[in-house]
Amino acid sequence: MRRLWLIFAQSVTLLLAAFFIVATLKPEWLGKRQPGTVAVQLAAPQPEAAPQAATSYRDAARKALPAVVHIYTTQEIKAPRNPLLDDPIFRHFFGDRFEGGGTQKSAGLGSGVVVSGDGYILTNFHVIEAASEIEIALNDGRTLKANVVGSDPESDLAVLKINADKLPAVTFGQMDSLRVGDVVLAIGNPFGVGQTTTMGIVSALGRSHLGINTFENFIQTDAAINPGNSGGALIDTNGNLVGINTAIYSRSGGSQGIGFAIPVSSAKAIMEQIIQNGRVIRGWVGVEAQEITRELAESFGLDDMQGALIAGVIQGSPAHQAGIRPGDVLLSVNAQSVKDPQIMLDIIASLKPEEKASFRLLRNRQKIDIPVRIGRRPTLKR
Numbered sequence: 001m002r003r004l005w006l007i008f009a010q011s012v013t014l015l016l017a018a019f020f021i022v023a024t025l026k027p028e029w030l031g032k033r034q035p036g037t038v039a040v041q042l043a044a045p046q047p048e049a050a051p052q053a054a055t056s057y058r059d060a061a062r063k064a065l066p067a068v069v070h071i072y073t074t075q076e077i078k079a080p081r082n083p084l085l086d087d088p089i090f091r092h093f094f095g096d097r098f099e100g101g102g103t104q105k106s107a108g109l110g111s112g113v114v115v116s117g118d119g120y121i122l123t124n125f126h127v128i129e130a131a132s133e134i135e136i137a138l139n140d141g142r143t144l145k146a147n148v149v150g151s152d153p154e155s156d157l158a159v160l161k162i163n164a165d166k167l168p169a170v171t172f173g174q175m176d177s178l179r180v181g182d183v184v185l186a187i188g189n190p191f192g193v194g195q196t197t198t199m200g201i202v203s204a205l206g207r208s209h210l211g212i213n214t215f216e217n218f219i220q221t222d223a224a225i226n227p228g229n230s231g232g233a234l235i236d237t238n239g240n241l242v243g244i245n246t247a248i249y250s251r252s253g254g255s256q257g258i259g260f261a262i263p264v265s266s267a268k269a270i271m272e273q274i275i276q277n278g279r280v281i282r283g284w285v286g287v288e289a290q291e292i293t294r295e296l297a298e299s300f301g302l303d304d305m306q307g308a309l310i311a312g313v314i315q316g317s318p319a320h321q322a323g324i325r326p327g328d329v330l331l332s333v334n335a336q337s338v339k340d341p342q343i344m345l346d347i348i349a350s351l352k353p354e355e356k357a358s359f360r361l362l363r364n365r366q367k368i369d370i371p372v373r374i375g376r377r378p379t380l381k382r
Contacts, residue, residue: 058183062196063239066168068232069161071123072145073108073131111188111232112136112160113241115271117167121160121362122271123231124246125151128158136162139195150274154214154312156246157267159274170233173240175265178219180205186223186245186259188232198224200257207260208342215346218260219243220365225259231313234261243267283351284377286317287324289341300329301365307331310361322359322372329362349377 007295070345110127114120118233121136128134134146144162151158182202207218221234225248234243243261273280289308297305310328313320331340334357338344351357353376 035313051185051313057237059201060185060235060237060239064170064187064233064235065195066172068195069114069121069139070137070188071110071112071127071231072137073128074133074137075108075130076132089289107250109189109228110230111228111292113233114167114169115200117165117169117192119162119164120275121146121162122267123158123160124244125153125156125158126230134209144368152270152274152280155262155266155270155290157270159271162378170241171239172268173236173242175242175263178202178242183237184221184223184242185235186221186225186229186232186247187235188229190226190228207266212260217263217266221259222257223259223263257336258355279379281353282349282377283353283374285319285348285372285374286314287319288312289330291340291346300362306337306339308338308341318373318375323368323372324359324361330359331362332360334358
């Protein structure tokens with residue numbers, strides 16, 4: 001019996017010693033953590049043959065580069081006339097030898113994207129604004145004169161046409177598949193140095209309230225965009241067009257990692273209207289709106305700051321004829337919620353002229369519905 005007890009005691013001592021060693025050196029074997037450690041989720045081991053991230057985007061660039069063109073514009077600027085030329089005494093002594101006035105020419109540059117093989121080119125309106133002559137430098141070295149098919153200053157887009165065929169055209173991508181963090185390439189002619197490709201990622205989607213255009217829904221990217229890139233292509237890693245490079249945020253005039261591009265979905269819809277009608281047709285009701293502040297929301301009895309306060313109504317406009325008044329708060333149009341004046345503008349612009357729409361308003365703390373016949377938005381200058 002004594003021998004058995006001795007064996008038992010020795011076994012227990014060995015087991016306790018082993019437990020102490022394991023608990024000290026390898027606590028994870030016991031399913032416990034040391035104090036101060038954090039449980040984290042570890043990714044599953046990747047197989048050796050797992051695909052690696054792309055180290056080159058040359059195939060995407062090779063696909064899109066031929067469709068991006070350089071745009072050179074010439075603008076005639078009328079020189080100021082010397083007021084002395086209108087002085088009768090001056091003219092009596094010097095006659096008409098000093099004509100003064102006249103015109104001067106200034107040059108500009110930008111980029112564009114060939115959207116069809118028969119010569120249609122999409123670019124920014126500000127690239128060709130007030131241009132008297134427009135020349136397109138193609139990727140194959142040819143230089144051709146271009147005519148303006150139409151433009152839309154409020155979205156900063158324009159369509160040009162050159163007399164050529166069988167041109168390499170860009171492939172339009174799908175905005176639905178674009179996500180923040182996706183790699184994109186910007187192609188254009190920055191500072192006139194020649195065709196240049198830069199790389200970055202999509203920094204944000206749906207950027208608005210920037211004060212750049214009337215209608216804003218920008219892709220934000222950190223791909224380097226500089227003066228001369230305007231109107232160029234923003235492409236994905238498959239070489240498909242996802243945006244038209246339009247603007248940058250910069251304190252120095254150069255790229256600082258904040259660039260904006262018009263999404264291809266918006267650009268395509270506007271381009272098709274311009275080619276078909278020569279302009280973009282949008283809905284309009286003739287109101288001026290302002291954002292709802294916290295103080296205004298409390299005074300109107302609103303639960304939140306969503307909506308658009310009608311600050312003014314144009315005399316004789318569709319809104320005036322329908323009975324909308326300054327001081328009303330627009331809550332929805334055809335059951336689409338109006339979060340702010342920008343959303344209101346976008347919703348109304350998407351409606352067809354002569355179409356009837358239901359406007360839900362808050363007036364004197366009471367919700368009312370008013371039918372409004374939509375008018376055609378007048379052409380506004382940039």
